[in-house]
Amino acid sequence: MAPTLPSSDQASDQDNWDNGRLARKRQLLIEIVLRNRLTALVVDGDTTCRVLEQLLLRSYGVQTQGVDNGRDAVALIASGVKFDLIIIDMILPVLNGLEATRQIRDMGVHCKMLGVTICSGESERQVFLAAGVDVFIEKPLDPEHLVPILRELDGQ
Amino acid sequence: MERNPIRRQLAIMRQSLFDQGHVDEQFVQLEELQDDANPNFVEEVVTLYYRDSARIILNIEQALERKPFDFGKLDAYMHQFKGSSSSIGAKKVKAESTLFRECCKSGNGEGCMRSFQQLKKEYATLRKKFGAYFQLARQAGPVETASRPK
Numbered sequence: 511m512a513p514t515l516p517s518s519d520q521a522s523d524q525d526n527w528d529n530g531r532l533a534r535k536r537q538l539l540i541e542i543v544l545r546n547r548l549t550a551l552v553v554d555g556d557t558t559c560r561v562l563e564q565l566l567l568r569s570y571g572v573q574t575q576g577v578d579n580g581r582d583a584v585a586l587i588a589s590g591v592k593f594d595l596i597i598i599d600m601i602l603p604v605l606n607g608l609e610a611t612r613q614i615r616d617m618g619v620h621c622k623m624l625g626v627t628i629c630s631g632e633s634e635r636q637v638f639l640a641a642g643v644d645v646f647i648e649k650p651l652d653p654e655h656l657v658p659i660l661r662e663l664d665g666q
Numbered sequence: 667m668e669r670n671p672i673r674r675q676l677a678i679m680r681q682s683l684f685d686q687g688h689v690d691e692q693f694v695q696l697e698e699l700q701d702d703a704n705p706n707f708v709e710e711v712v713t714l715y716y717r718d719s720a721r722i723i724l725n726i727e728q729a730l731e732r733k734p735f736d737f738g739k740l741d742a743y744m745h746q747f748k749g750s751s752s753s754i755g756a757k758k759v760k761a762e763s764t765l766f767r768e769c770c771k772s773g774n775g776e777g778c779m780r781s782f783q784q785l786k787k788e789y790a791t792l793r794k795k796f797g798a799y800f801q802l803a804r805q806a807g808p809v810e811t812a813s814r815p816k
Contacts, residue, residue, distance in 0.1 A: 558715045558750045565699055601745045628749045630767065650692050650753045 542657050544571045544664045550595040552576040553583040553610065554626075555603045563597055563626070563651050570660055579603040580610030587614050593621055594663050597651065600627035600638055608641040615642035622663060626651045672806045679799050688792050693755030705808040709800040715754050716793055722747045723786065730779060740778060741770040758788040 550572050554560040557578070564574040572595070577583050580602040587593075596614065600607040611623060625643035629635060635646045647655050683689045693708075700707040726743050729736060748763035762785035769777035 554749075556746050556750045556753075557718045558711065559753045561714065562696070562699075562711065562753050566695075569699060599749065601742055628745050628752065630771070649749045650695070650755075652692070652695060 542570060542660060542664075542666075544660065545666070546664050548572045548594045548660065548663055549592070550574045550597060551583065551586065551591075551593045553578075553580065553596065553598040553602065553607065555579060555599065555601070559599070559649065566651060566653070566656065567595075567597075570656075572660065580605030580607055583610050584613045587617060587619055595659070596621060596623045597626050598623060598643065599649075600625060600634065608637065611638070611641040611643055622659065624651075624659065670806070672802065676799070676802050676806050679795075679802060683795060683799065687757055688795060689755040690757040690760075691755065692752065696754060702808065706804075709796075709803070712754055712796050712800070715750055715756075719747055719750055719789075722750070723789070726782060730782065735775050735778065737770040737773055737778075741767055744770065756789075756792055759785060759792060762788055 548571075550564075550567050552560050552563045552567070552574055554563065554576070555578050560576045560578065564576050567574045575586070575591075575593075577586060580598075581604040583596075583598065583602075584605065587596075596619075598607050598611060602610065605613075607625065607627065611625070614623070622645075623643045624645045624647055625638040625641075626647045626649055627634075627638065629646070629648040638646050645655075645659065683693070696708045696711055704710075722743055726740060726747070729740050729743065744763050744766050748760055748767065751759040751763060762781055766778055766781040766785060769775075769781055
């Protein structure tokens with residue numbers, strides 16, 4: 511159910527604040543219109559996270575593929591499939607996100623990689639960045655982090 | 667103020683999910699992804715969450731029956747559970763997940779057990795609240811949503 515704006519009845523301060531924030535979010539959501547067809551790979555072992563991240567990307571017109579483990583991600587990239595963006599979790603089944611990231615970078619892949627994971631501290635962030643992700647984002651992935659990256663990839 | 671009584675009730679129920687700390691801003695993001703083409707999207711995602719997370723809960727329960735605790739494994743399970751919970755905006759569940767992981771990192775087995783019991787309570791409470799909320803939402807029918815140009 512989408513939130514509704516108040517009618518002519520007096521809105522509370524809380525209503526105004528909530529609707530202000532919502533209006534700002536909607537602005538973020540509707541502001542971006544991609545000129546180019548971008549592609550993204552989402553690598554997350556959790557179905558809910560993977561589905562939501564793919565849906566969020568698709569809502570901006572990004573074509574997505576999803577895999578649920580690091581080994582399949584590496585295999586897909588090794589097969590020659592190219593993506594503008596890879597979103598990858600740190601803890602993954604079969605082959606973890608750190609090693610998968612290293613292997614993808616070792617293949618000479620230079621596309622933007624976002625490490626989107628549950629963070630336990632600065633050391634985890636540094637480890638993921640050192641493995642080769644360009645940006646570290648704490649879950650959940652949200653438009654405020656994603657939209658500027660999509661703009662950059664779209665050359666806006 | 668919503669004039670339709672069912673919608674008014676729904677709005678009150680929705681607000682209480684936030685006021686009582688059960689959900690956070692991420693829930694609003696789910697709502698933003700719902701549109702005319704996917705009018706039950708939020709309910710479908712929440713259903714998916716409860717279906718998949720049940721498996722993780724079971725894994726953790728089984729892992730807590732094995733002594734000594736494998737804190738690395740427990741932490742990995744909870745990492746996934748926390749990620750999943752945060753993606754639907756389950757605020758209290760996410761907070762308990764954080765406590766559990768802290769107990770794992772400090773090797774506090776008793777703390778893990780206590781935290782897990784509390785987590786299951788919050789998880790069950792939220793499931794009940796979502797159940798009532800979506801049942802009413804179905805009665806209320808779809809609302810017109812702002813949609814992004816595709």
